[in-house]
Amino acid sequence: MEPTRPSQDLVRALTDEHVLRALMRHRRLTRAELAAEIGISKPTAGESVRRLTERGLVADTGERTQGGRGRGRVGSYYAIAPTVGVALAITITPAGVVTECIDVYGDTVARAVRQVDRTTWPRQVAAALRESVAEACVAADLDSATVVNGAAAVNSATAVGGAAAMGGAAVAGGAEGGGAAQRRPIRLAVIGAADPVDRSSGRLVHLPDAPFLVGELDPVALLDPIEVVVDNDVNWAALAEPDRARDFAYLFLGDGLGCAIVSDGAIRRGHSGLAGEVAHVLTTGPGGRSVPFIDVFRELGLRRPGSTAIDGDRLLKTDPADREAIGSAVSGVIAAIVAFVDPREVVIGGTWGPALIEEIGEATGRSPRPVPLRVAAAGIGDPVLAGVRAEALDRLRASLIA
Amino acid sequence: MEPTRPSQDLVRALTDEHVLRALMRHRRLTRAELAAEIGISKPTAGESVRRLTERGLVADTGERTQGGRGRGRVGSYYAIAPTVGVALAITITPAGVVTECIDVYGDTVARAVRQVDRTTWPRQVAAALRESVAEACVAADLDSATVVNGAAAVNSATAVGGAAAMGGAAVAGGAEGGGAAQRRPIRLAVIGAADPVDRSSGRLVHLPDAPFLVGELDPVALLDPIEVVVDNDVNWAALAEPDRARDFAYLFLGDGLGCAIVSDGAIRRGHSGLAGEVAHVLTTGPGGRSVPFIDVFRELGLRRPGSTAIDGDRLLKTDPADREAIGSAVSGVIAAIVAFVDPREVVIGGTWGPALIEEIGEATGRSPRPVPLRVAAAGIGDPVLAGVRAEALDRLRASLIA
DNA sequence: GATACAAGGCAAGAGGGTTGACTAGTATTG
DNA sequence: CAATACTAGTCAACCCTCTTGCCTTGTATC
Structure with missing residues (x-):
């Protein structure tokens, strides 16, 4: 090991990082553009590009400037190396x-x-x-x-x-x-x-x-x-939700049950990664009895035969009484979310969840600490x-x- | 604004921070000791101390070394300025x-x-x-x-x-x-x-x-x-718990009910700061009905008359059936904690919580996802x-x- | 061809850090 | 008592990175 000058290394690393980030944003830049973009001097930009090229992270694209930019010497475009x-x-x-x-x-x-x-x-x-x-x-x-x-x-x-x-x-x-x-x-x-x-x-x-x-x-x-x-x-x-709050929960109600917890701006996974596994939360089941969330669907006969999954298709065809029972059960889960996560809003997603947002919202509105509900953003693609x-x-x- | 050299400012700030932290740890150090402690050169340590003294953050204590340290020139001890x-x-x-x-x-x-x-x-x-x-x-x-x-x-x-x-x-x-x-x-x-x-x-x-x-x-x-x-x-x-896990919950069961959520090493407070307010979590009440946690104590007649507080003294004198009912209700709350927080352990504190840890543990042990319980550390003082x-x-x- | 102008390189210098030699001052030792 | 050993702090020289200002290079326009 040579004596290592930590502070100077840090400065250089910071410059290189800025250059890389600028190239990630703009795809290709000349050294002069890099200098202007980052706010460093041209020689520094040139040095950084030289170092990064040597490390194989940046490469000359072969493209030259002169894209109708008027007179002046042509510049070389650099980009993140494809390799x-x-x-x-x-x-x-x-x-x-x-x-x-x-x-x-x-x-x-x-x-x-x-x-x-x-x-x-x-x-x-x-x-x-x-x-x-x-x-x-x-x-x-x-x-x-x-x-x-x-x-x-x-x-x-x-x-x-x-x-x-x-x-x-x-x-x-x-x-x-x-x-x-x-x-x-x-x-x-x-x-x-x-x-x-x-x-x-x-x-x-x-x-x-x-x-x-x-x-x-x-x-x-x-x-x-x-x-x-x-x-x-x-x-x-949940990560893909647009305009997401710093504190929110994404409750997924489909063939499976799940919930993403976003707290202080980051997804919280818990000790073993199972934070948000809501199947066993106690909630109000049919008849007002205290039952685990997943059992509500068993009791209503909405689990797929021979499987552990919920039958979303049949669930959507149930009568109003059952829908109300489900809404009430979900609102119990939401009460627990409110108690432990205190989200700004709860986003409802999954195959059948958004369809029942009326019933869920009504039951949640009656709770001591109501919370805004929102249907998950449709967006394009998965x-x-x-x-x-x-x-x-x-x-x-x-x-x-x- | 002068032209500002951001990178060099950063290095200097870092050095000063190191010096301050070292003085916070060791209370008083000579410039030579600072250099050795931080791993910087003596002139740099001296310069940093000069800057910090000028800013009023550090002061010469007046103390001199020679505390039986053998031969050698005496050094001046510096410390964080009392002011x-x-x-x-x-x-x-x-x-x-x-x-x-x-x-x-x-x-x-x-x-x-x-x-x-x-x-x-x-x-x-x-x-x-x-x-x-x-x-x-x-x-x-x-x-x-x-x-x-x-x-x-x-x-x-x-x-x-x-x-x-x-x-x-x-x-x-x-x-x-x-x-x-x-x-x-x-x-x-x-x-x-x-x-x-x-x-x-x-x-x-x-x-x-x-x-x-x-x-x-x-x-x-x-x-x-x-x-x-x-x-x-x-x-x-919860912050004062010794050897705390990166993910745990501290369930407080006293005159009031509360819960601290520690996730990924930090206390999570939620959007409005009410994360952990467990009073309205649905759990299993007496007779297996689904009731908010706080209502369990109302139904058992354990709330202090004319007040919203729980009467911890009377609670501790209840018969085994009531204690079991309380244990069961608490375990329902813990099931919700496990579902949403996924803690490595749940710490039970408060005036009456630790006394009922047997009953709580038994009920929790029967749940699908048992979690280790621990009584809050006694420690010295509040x-x-x-x-x-x-x-x-x-x-x-x-x-x-x- | 002369001129305008942008990209890029070179030289000088600022400012932080480091090294190594030096001074200052105190104990130990012969 | 003087020589010696040893430590705190300083000074001078140097390294490294960045900046500024000037220069060269090369293209487009006049």
Whole structure:
């Protein structure tokens, strides 16, 4: 170790971080533009770009300025090097697995969907996950390969066959870069799964008597060399809510029951990651008896036969009395949320929750501490995937800056 | 504005912060010791001390080294300047008001206690708060004045009469320093009150049908020029728990009901500061009906007549059936805590809670997601005051470093 | 071709930090 | 009692990063 001058290192690191962030925002900038944008001098900007280029994080795009900018010398555009790699954003539901590759700009550069047959999914999910990732890998490699070297297409097509695509060329850290066609490594994966997730292991867990949709799965082991972050889909959906408050709860009422807790601006997961697993909260059941939330649906005969899931379709066809009973039960859960989380608002999502917001609101209005309710934002596309994407982008960017 | 060199300013600020923190830890250090402690060079330490002395944050204590340290030149001890001031740590309960002055080292330099008559407290609390603060101010001023100049004692004794002591000499920012006896300003106050506290206003609020012990009070207005932080006493008591987990809940079961939520290592207060107000959580009441937690005590006839408080003394004399009913009701509340907070453990405190931990534990053990219970640490002295002190110390230190 | 103008590089200098030598001052030791 | 050992603090020289001002380079316009 050389004597290390911590303070000076810190200053330099800060400058480099500013440059990287500016390039993430604007995609490409000349050194002069960087200086103006960040508020540093031109020589400093130039030095930082030189350092970052040496580290492989930044590259000259080859593009030159003169885009009708009038007279003056042409400038060189720099951008984040494509070789820094991508992140995977993955959602796992009973219906299938969706995998997307996103780059540092948040663009989706590849997408793969694997449907799973509902009746046999417990076995197929792991295979679907592997295949979906491999497929997205190939697509992303092709994408970058066609830019650098069209011939690489043949090479990566062979990787379709199996999981070899993952352990081989495209895994993070393996920036061998021997040939002309340098692959983009996968730096990390963020996964949203439609079941409770254990915080420490990242495994899907089956809570007693609670709906269990995807089944036993260990995504961390399946994607082994890659850094993997797994969490409940409801948490990710909450992350995607627009204009979200610093303190709110996202109550998901669908085939499964879930709740995301956002407190002081961040998702709170609890000790083992199971904060928001509402199945066993005591609430008012039919007849005014105190029962766990999930049992309300059993007692009303609304659980899917042979499964732990709630039958949302049949639930929506129940008579007013049952709907009122459900509204009352949900309002009991909301009372507990109000007591322990004190949210500014409660967002109601899921397949059947928004349809019952009238009944829920009426019951909540009668409680001693009413709270504003809101239906989850529809948005475009899958809100879970949107949240997973946002997290993947954040972490991908952070991994470059660190 | 001069051109400002942001990066270098940052480095200097960091060095000064390190020096201040080292002095807070060790109370007094020579410049050579500072350099060794922080890992900076001697000239840098000397420069930082010079800057901080100029800003009035650090002062030469007059003490010299040679405490049997063997041969060598004597060094000058520096310390945080006494004139930087103190913070107030205050607890407000139905029994009275306790005010302590603490310095940057966490030492209590003055203490004042004002008892309040239980039967007439609603009016007297505000007066008691004012008097208690004034008394502590005088004591603290005497303390510092005797060090600097004994004659100042007469001067501050006159301040006992009323709130003038606060608006006058001892208020933060007024570092007039005209005479030789420079007072220590009060930089801030942290208050623990035995009732729900509104997060935005700092006022004590009365939730419908919940126990209300202290009564309407606006501590922020009462201590006006000083920065004031007010929070529920249960939250502060949780802060004082030794070896606390990153995720736990502190359930307070006494005359009032309360719960502190610690998630990801910090106390979570919710949108309006009412997170943990458990009175209206639905739980299992006598006979298995779903009732709000607080109503369990009404139905069992355990609320104090003419008041909203729970009668802890009578509660402890109930028969086994009632105790079991209470244990069951508490376990329902704990089930909700487990669902929304997912704590590593639940700490039971308050006047009667620990006595019923057997019954509570038994009922909790039967739930689908049992959680370890623990009786709140006894500790020495008032746990609430300990937590308030800790927060006051933190904020006092932060106010110097910023 | 002369001119205007922007990108980028070079040289000088500011300001924080570090090193190493030096001074000052106190104990121990012969 | 003088020599010695040892420590606190300072000084001078230097490193590193950033900034400013000037210069060069190269393109577009007049």
